[in-house]
Amino acid sequence: MVSLLEAFMLIRMGRTKKALLHFIFTMIFGSTLVSSWSQDSTHPAAMRKMPCKTLENAASCYWAHGRLSLYNGTPAFRLWKIGTRRLLGIYSGPNAELRDDLDNEHPELPANITRIFDPVSNQIFADFEVCPLEPEREGAMQSACIESAKNIVVDKWPSR
Amino acid sequence: MQLKPTSQGKSWLDRIADRISPQPAEPGSPEPPRVDQTQWEKAVDSHKLNTLTVHDVGLIVFGETQSVMNSDHANDTLDGTRQKVAHAIINGDLGHGLARPRTARPIEPSAKELKDSNIRKAYDTSLAAAREAYLSPTDPTQGATHFNLRPNANRSNFKPGDSRGPGFIIRTQSGPFNNSFPTSGKNGLPSRGIYVNTYGPD
Numbered sequence: 001m002v003s004l005l006e007a008f009m010l011i012r013m014g015r016t017k018k019a020l021l022h023f024i025f026t027m028i029f030g031s032t033l034v035s036s037w038s039q040d041s042t043h044p045a046a047m048r049k050m051p052c053k054t055l056e057n058a059a060s061c062y063w064a065h066g067r068l069s070l071y072n073g074t075p076a077f078r079l080w081k082i083g084t085r086r087l088l089g090i091y092s093g094p095n096a097e098l099r100d101d102l103d104n105e106h107p108e109l110p111a112n113i114t115r116i117f118d119p120v121s122n123q124i125f126a127d128f129e130v131c132p133l134e135p136e137r138e139g140a141m142q143s144a145c146i147e148s149a150k151n152i153v154v155d156k157w158p159s160r
Numbered sequence: 161m162q163l164k165p166t167s168q169g170k171s172w173l174d175r176i177a178d179r180i181s182p183q184p185a186e187p188g189s190p191e192p193p194r195v196d197q198t199q200w201e202k203a204v205d206s207h208k209l210n211t212l213t214v215h216d217v218g219l220i221v222f223g224e225t226q227s228v229m230n231s232d233h234a235n236d237t238l239d240g241t242r243q244k245v246a247h248a249i250i251n252g253d254l255g256h257g258l259a260r261p262r263t264a265r266p267i268e269p270s271a272k273e274l275k276d277s278n279i280r281k282a283y284d285t286s287l288a289a290a291r292e293a294y295l296s297p298t299d300p301t302q303g304a305t306h307f308n309l310r311p312n313a314n315r316s317n318f319k320p321g322d323s324r325g326p327g328f329i330i331r332t333q334s335g336p337f338n339n340s341f342p343t344s345g346k347n348g349l350p351s352r353g354i355y356v357n358t359y360g361p362d
Contacts, residue, residue: 069262070261070320071263071264072249072252072261072263072306072307072308073307073308073309074308074309074349076308076320077320077321087264101312102310102314102316105320105321106319106320106321106322119320120320
């Protein structure tokens with residue numbers, strides 16, 4: 001719809017050739033992107049209330065093997081990238097704390113994690129697709145969100 | 161006329177002068193032997209609670225509250241607040257051992273970091289808070305095992321992950337403090353008005 005409007009504006013400005021090219025390009029590539037996204041009904045983003053992986057940060061997302069646990073302190077949920085000395089502070093997504101100032105205490109997680117994760121009594125080992133929400137700084141926790149997870153193992157705490 | 165000296169070698173005039181002239185004060189009681197404060201601190205620091213030492217508790221307090229700065233508006237001192245955090249860590253360790261609520265690891269800051277006067281002060285007061293909490297006969301948190309920092313005075317129960325049940329009930333709330341590591345605008349805590357809370361089971 002937007003591309004039609006843009007093409008119409010370009011025609012009115014007397015730039016018909018450019019308008020046609022713009023319209024064709026958008027129809028081919030734009031529609032391909034949309035269809036591939038919508039056809040993948042299992043994509044975690046389809047079920048999320050708050051998006052983690054967005055067009056803006058998609059390029060920075062990556063997979064990491066880690067351990068997701070509840071921590072004392074803030075943020076409450078932290079992901080240790082196993083084999084490193086780095087901790088990620090977990091939030092629902094970009095600007096999540098602007099919508100909910102206590103987002104760090106109950107960040108939105110992929111559905112396959114939420115189903116089995118009981119933060120008080122267990123922790124999760126898995127391959128996580130994480131999207132950083134800020135640049136990495138030495139000596140400081142980096143905030144991030146979890147888009148998806150696979151190869152999940154639940155580790156139950158010793159009884160309390 | 162010549163004054164006749166007494167048997168002690170002083171004339172009666174000298175003795176009268178001695179009585180009239182001010183006498184030196186009695187010597188004060190001797191000072192107690194000096195205590196090596198550093199040794200005392202080291203001795204307390206090395207005490208083992210369950211899985212953690214008192215020094216470990218201090219390092220965890222330091223790691224989690226390093227960015228919290230004093231504020232004139234706070235209802236508690238920063239030292240007192242750190243003691244409450246230390247109590248929560250100690251309660252968790254004594255009650256649950258290895259299954260205690262997870263905290264940042266006790267990491268010793270580098271010598272370079274400690275050259276920063278603010279970091280040094282936070283480090284020293286955190287270790288002192290752990291010692292005070294350990295030696296204190298009372299627990300102002302009434303058995304709290306969890307703590308966090310909130311961006312406002314919200315006193316709602318701590319329900320991690322929106323878990324079922326009442327969650328953890330707030331035991332103490334200290335603040336508002338300033339925060340030297342603000343991350344507001346993206347995610348996290350603002351530079352002013354943050355609160356340090358402790359929570360305990362129902």
